Amino acid sequence: MEKAEVTRQVIEAKQRLGLKWKDIAGAIGRSEAWTATALLGQAPLSPEEAQKVGSLLELPEDAVQALTVIPYRGTTVPMPPTDPVLYRFYEILLVYGPALKELIHEKFGDGIMSAIDFEMSVRRVEDPKGDRVQVVMNGKFLPYRKW
Amino acid sequence: MEKAEVTRQVIEAKQRLGLKWKDIAGAIGRSEAWTATALLGQAPLSPEEAQKVGSLLELPEDAVQALTVIPYRGTTVPMPPTDPVLYRFYEILLVYGPALKELIHEKFGDGIMSAIDFEMSVRRVEDPKGDRVQVVMNGKFLPYRKW
Amino acid sequence: MEKAEVTRQVIEAKQRLGLKWKDIAGAIGRSEAWTATALLGQAPLSPEEAQKVGSLLELPEDAVQALTVIPYRGTTVPMPPTDPVLYRFYEILLVYGPALKELIHEKFGDGIMSAIDFEMSVRRVEDPKGDRVQVVMNGKFLPYRKW
Amino acid sequence: MEKAEVTRQVIEAKQRLGLKWKDIAGAIGRSEAWTATALLGQAPLSPEEAQKVGSLLELPEDAVQALTVIPYRGTTVPMPPTDPVLYRFYEILLVYGPALKELIHEKFGDGIMSAIDFEMSVRRVEDPKGDRVQVVMNGKFLPYRKW
Amino acid sequence: MEKAEVTRQVIEAKQRLGLKWKDIAGAIGRSEAWTATALLGQAPLSPEEAQKVGSLLELPEDAVQALTVIPYRGTTVPMPPTDPVLYRFYEILLVYGPALKELIHEKFGDGIMSAIDFEMSVRRVEDPKGDRVQVVMNGKFLPYRKW
Amino acid sequence: MEKAEVTRQVIEAKQRLGLKWKDIAGAIGRSEAWTATALLGQAPLSPEEAQKVGSLLELPEDAVQALTVIPYRGTTVPMPPTDPVLYRFYEILLVYGPALKELIHEKFGDGIMSAIDFEMSVRRVEDPKGDRVQVVMNGKFLPYRKW
Amino acid sequence: MEKAEVTRQVIEAKQRLGLKWKDIAGAIGRSEAWTATALLGQAPLSPEEAQKVGSLLELPEDAVQALTVIPYRGTTVPMPPTDPVLYRFYEILLVYGPALKELIHEKFGDGIMSAIDFEMSVRRVEDPKGDRVQVVMNGKFLPYRKW
Amino acid sequence: MEKAEVTRQVIEAKQRLGLKWKDIAGAIGRSEAWTATALLGQAPLSPEEAQKVGSLLELPEDAVQALTVIPYRGTTVPMPPTDPVLYRFYEILLVYGPALKELIHEKFGDGIMSAIDFEMSVRRVEDPKGDRVQVVMNGKFLPYRKW
Amino acid sequence: MEKAEVTRQVIEAKQRLGLKWKDIAGAIGRSEAWTATALLGQAPLSPEEAQKVGSLLELPEDAVQALTVIPYRGTTVPMPPTDPVLYRFYEILLVYGPALKELIHEKFGDGIMSAIDFEMSVRRVEDPKGDRVQVVMNGKFLPYRKW
Amino acid sequence: MEKAEVTRQVIEAKQRLGLKWKDIAGAIGRSEAWTATALLGQAPLSPEEAQKVGSLLELPEDAVQALTVIPYRGTTVPMPPTDPVLYRFYEILLVYGPALKELIHEKFGDGIMSAIDFEMSVRRVEDPKGDRVQVVMNGKFLPYRKW
Incomplete structure (x- = not known):
């Protein structure tokens, strides 16, 4: 089964069963951000995680496998x-990208924030002038190797 | 004077004077992330801020104006x-973008995180397995208007 | 059901039933511009709105859901x-874009016209030399945040 | 003289002299939107208009000519x-474009809104929840010729 | 029925029935160039024209509707x-485009040749050194509006 | 001297001397369309033609050579x-291109209209409803070789 | 039948029947290069040629027609x-293109090698250091028309 | 000195001295196609070849070096x-590319015509119906390695 | 059968049968890198190799043929x-590409590393600070031909 | 001084002084591949390294700084x-990329080869059938984080 088809079934089941991402995340002991990423086809689950998600969302076996x-x-x-x-987010990179590069180099030297050893979260922050979206990105600093 | 030329002069002066972004930020009472953004040509300073930065970095008058x-x-x-x-950051959008969209909609409904009423910070988080870059993005949620 | 398929069914039903956008808009108490936008798959309807549109256009339940x-x-x-x-409209942006940017900044300062807290209308204006299309776009001004 | 250079001189003079677009527009009896468009290099002035603008902005003769x-x-x-x-504005076309096309055809039949026999205005509309940008676009409807 | 499918049926029927574009054009009182344009899916026919074409080409009712x-x-x-x-034709625009722009402006002033109030024809011109293709394009001149 | 620089000098001289394309064309016995094409840098002149144009437009020797x-x-x-x-013209190709291809093949068989053995003209056609631009393109038909 | 489908059937039949391009070419009295071009969907066959190819490759009637x-x-x-x-071949154009242009102009003047009145062949040339591919391209020189 | 500047000087000197590519080629004992390729900046000359070309074309020492x-x-x-x-040539690849691929594989198996161990020539072939350009490309066949 | 479909069947069978690339490679006496390349649709197998792979992976006959x-x-x-x-790997080309070009030319002269007479391997290298991926690319040097 | 200008000066000095990359590498105790990468503007040198390279290549102080x-x-x-x-190398990614991905995942699991904690070398391998280029790439395996 194609990843796109699994994603479609996951979304449909989640809606039908009235579940939220944190419900599914709770079932496998992961964060909601990682869980959503994986179930939207952008990361693999372990076989155990897949079984639990499959039970919760009542997915067929080939979807669990996929x-x-x-x-x-x-x-x-x-x-x-x-x-x-x-x-x-693309625009943030256009406008704030140069500052991100400068600040990372000033604080860490030559290297990058990993997008692999990386985690993120999305949170709703209450604000009287209108609630705010807070996205925290957290990646290991990787210094450039010299050899 | 072109923005690109001002940026060049700012970078050169900052290096020559041994200043850090937070030093410049302190002089105008702003965060280092916004200060770097503005001095890299991506936001305008108020005339007062520009004067203070010009004094600190010993910039010519037309650079201050620019x-x-x-x-x-x-x-x-x-x-x-x-x-x-x-x-x-571009890759994060490719891989984690679908989860960002899902989580924002689940927590807020139909709308976006503003990239205008927006702020961010970059912080070094110590970690025994290797220090980590933490980028916090914080933007007002804007619900889609229906009319 | 995919949005594209719903759109196809909406267009087909609208034509078959001889309805205009304002007829459908009237049924849900919205403007014709927003109604067309939503039914062409670019905005979600509330469940109540979807039920009313489904009844009017005789759509199947999964289309209503979609x-x-x-x-x-x-x-x-x-x-x-x-x-x-x-x-x-693309050409208008190419030719009149620089003036739009200048005038918005002159009248409001640094910021943008929101495309989210936004509404528009299309109207036919009679003119002896040939009727004219009038498109009114109206979006909240969002000032750039400094922090 | 290249258009880009004239534009640079116009912007510099406008700033130095503390003029607004409507001041310049007033001097030639045109709207501020058209005046900004022309002085940003997107439309030609008549020789008389160019002379008046040249006097007001103290431009050299070759700029007036250009x-x-x-x-x-x-x-x-x-x-x-x-x-x-x-x-x-680009995003508005992506999201609201299909509705614009539908509504123009429903109200006028097969044809387009001219971007040549076209005018627009930008206005600040006060609003207690935050002032709004109103852009009015007005173009002649051109029906497709059949022959 | 999708436009692409109608086009396919039209081409197939035209070939099967041994008709030429001018035969179909004659049946609806239009030029062969416009008729080909419309039947290739680039312009709508009136209901009467569609009925006549449908009869001539023995198309099913939903194709006629489309x-x-x-x-x-x-x-x-x-x-x-x-x-x-x-x-x-693309190459002609690359090579002869600058001359087209210059000549239109010299003969008409600032404006364009309309591609909407437009007609064209394709003709075979006999020539002893090899027959020639003559394409005549004819569009209303639209002067740029100043306001 | 670069072609772009010659073009700049030609345009400047033409304007200064109050000449029209047909005046220059007349001096070398060519059509105004070809003359404009060549002087805008898209075709070479013969040495004799270049000398005549150089005299008429008072160009320096290296421009004549170029x-x-x-x-x-x-x-x-x-x-x-x-x-x-x-x-x-690009849009005409998008909209009328399929008809152009069909009609050329119907009238000539498999082959193309040459863009090399090609000429064109631009003419102003008076019309009470607004004068029209007439562009005539005329290129040799080249049949595809089979071997 | 779509060209792509015919091509698929041709390739399949050619393989099944153990034929080479020159076998098919021989059956219609054409070169192997043109025959391959046509059967890969890039040129039309005459009805007689199509019949012969259809017989040889045992194609259905609608493929022959296509x-x-x-x-x-x-x-x-x-x-x-x-x-x-x-x-x-794309790289040859990148690297040797400028020389091709220079040599064609030096030997022929202003004009091009036709890609329509054109033929080519592919030959295996034995060489002790490794056999070589020889591609001969031969197209009529078309001088640019001046008018 | 940049390659582009050398090329400019070579073209200028060649024209001034009335030389042809084969004259320059003769001076270094190479073909005119390779000589043109190298002098247009697409291949390096040996120091001896560069000296000879420098003498013939009266180039300065840094051009010879470049x-x-x-x-x-x-x-x-x-x-x-x-x-x-x-x-x-680009179009030839679009139209005749599939046949080139098929014929190379049929005659040689899986592999390519080298564009490195490669030579080509351009020749004028007289023809009563119009002289023809003949381009011969000759590259070593490189079989794909299996390991 | 399309290559993409064969690839899908290969991946599915490999997973179902619990095979590794080197198991399949062993069955045909090839390296795992080449075997993976070929079974992912990027190189042809000999008929004997295809038969062996077909037996091992229990593929249908038309997949073996494909x-x-x-x-x-x-x-x-x-x-x-x-x-x-x-x-x-794309980024390595962006960052280290210029050094690769310089070093190849310094060690070999003008020419390239062949991507046809080429082999590669992927190996896991143990390292206490984290195991490393070692990719060895090995291609014949091809000197540019001068003629 | 711009990186591009430093690179130009480095290349010029290296050639003038008859140095090889390994000579420069030896002066700073680095590999030739990293040294070439850095001096071609793709990595920063430490101040000490820059001083040594500046002395060896007789670069001005602002180049050393850059x-x-x-x-x-x-x-x-x-x-x-x-x-x-x-x-x-781009082609290797097109052709061998799928196998690279498969083999890395089979040997390491879900993750990537780092292009930051990365080193490479280029070596000439003698071979009687023609010497070969060997490029060894070696990057730390980074497993995808789950959280």
């Missing part, structure tokens, strides 16, 4: 993103 | 970014 | 648009 | 626009 | 065109 | 064209 | 080619 | 080529 | 790659 | 590369 496959990542977001939610 | 101009933003980062520091 | 899903926006217009109706 | 040249339009906005002010 | 729909134009020619017949 | 060089054609029009005059 | 249709050429090679065999 | 540098190849032809001479 | 077809290579990796594993 | 700046990487190789040496 959840454990390491995916070709990054195939679902067109670039530049046409969807405004995603485009704003 | 710092107050509202810029055409986003012109310095090629897309996709060729620089690995910036590319990793 | 109308309430928050879409991936912006996927149906290729850029640059090949269709002349849409291309003219 | 203002009357019919330009290659559309060369200053990269597509997709990297600047957020301009990008929002 | 012929009256206003299309999304311009979706069938990839750009740059890979087909040599179409590429030559 | 006019005789066979150019790299097609380098001045960006694709898709951002200028509306040129874009309309 | 072989006579003038194709939209150039749709099967993505550019730049991802396949190394085809990419090498 | 002729021996191994270049970044392929930087002067934009893709797709806008120049019609070069475009025709 | 494995022997010379493929259109390079069609499965979008460029730039969206998948992070593949992107890193 | 060598220590962390660069925007990846700006000198256009993609796809037009130079054949670099293109071959």
